[in-house]
Amino acid sequence: MRIGELSARTATSRRLLRYYEEQGLLVSTRCPNGYRDYDESYVDRVLQIRGLLDAGLPTRIIKQILPCLDKPRSIHFPDATPEMIAALEHERDRMTDRVRCLTRNRDAIAEYLDAVLEHNRAEVQP
The missing domain is CATH 1.20.5 (Single alpha-helices involved in coiled-coils or other helix-helix interfaces)
Structure with missing residues (x-):
């Protein structure tokens, strides 16, 4: 899905979604026309990120724990x-x-x- 749809479905601004991508919290692919394309699973991912940010966690910690929220879970802790x-x-x-x-x-x-x-x-x- 394109960034506009992800923005609408998660009530998150496009600017904030681009910020999440800059921080390594989201990864998009690029269409031939240069538009960002996001996987359907990113609707839940963005909601998780927003919930963690609302809880006060900084993006650097969120980036580390996001793999724990996936199923199947693949936990990485090189910087623990x-x-x-x-x-x-x-x-x-x-x-x-x-x-x-x-x-x-x-x-x-x-x-x-x-x-x-x-x-x-x-x-x-x-």
């Missing part, structure tokens, strides 16, 4: 320095804390919404 391992552990722990916080907030919103809906139902009934 102690610093990188520590950074990944820190990011994992930070994500775990964020998941806990999001879960707590989701549950609070659900509880509030249930109470509001119940209250509204009680007001409507005679």
Whole structure:
């Protein structure tokens, strides 16, 4: 698919997709007319990249862990320095804390919404 379609399907700007390619997170082939062509699997890949970036991971770490997200999994770790391992552990722990916080907030919103809906139902009934 061309960059415009990938952009539309992932709600990611073309400029950002080109940046991901510059960073080695995506690889396109070139059509004879010079247009970029992306594999269908890159829809999920871009969404994964965006999720990891939203979680606070830098592109250099994302580039290293992307192979772990593929199936079949092919894990490469030539640059797994102690610093990188520590950074990944820190990011994992930070994500775990964020998941806990999001879960707590989701549950609070659900509880509030249930109470509001119940209250509204009680007001409507005679």
